[in-house]
Amino acid sequence: MVEITKHAEERYVERIMGYTERGDIISYIAENKDLITERLNKMVEFGTEIYEGKIRDGSYVHVVLKDTWALILDRKKVKVITLYKIRVITGDDEFNKLFVDKMRQKIEKLQNRKVVNTAATEKIVEGYQAKIKENNTRASEYEGCAAKLREQNMVYQAEIDAARAITACDEMEIKHAVEDLVAAKIF
DSSP: EEEEEEEHHHHHHHTOOOOHHEEEEEEEEOOOHHHHHHHHHHHHHEEEEEEEEEEOOEEEEEEEEEETEEEETTTTSSSEEEEEOOOOSSSSSHHHHHHHHHHHHHHHHHHHHHHHHHHHHHHHHHHHHHHHHHHHHHHHHHHHHHHHHHHHHHHHHHHHHHHHHHHHHHHHHHHHHHHHHHSSSSO
């Protein structure tokens, strides 16, 4: 049995029982609280839940349809928050029922499509997650190889620098020897 909020009780009395005056609504609720709770619980029990989630950036709710009535329940499905009759055209119950039936069929079709697409998506995700993991492993291996190649290049560069240093030293010694040879005489 779900709890009925004060707001839902008031909407029941207004929208189903037809009371419009605030005092009459409060009196009816006081005298018939158990009856209201029983009837709304029956509507929830024999209704069809058509949606679970957020609607128009609002709170997370459950939407239950019973004939042309929409009942909005809280996230945990323990409270009826409000209810209202779906009326596209006032006074044309046949059209409104047809509209609700068509919309319910559309919603069911979309929900079935979502189930199929969700299963397909899970297979795609599963397959690509395995490939991503494999690629990440390979990338790590390549990164390790690249780091080793960079280290090796640093060693090679050090060898190049050492060889050039030896040549530079040889050049310096030759220069000094020539200076010793020719600089001994004053021009």
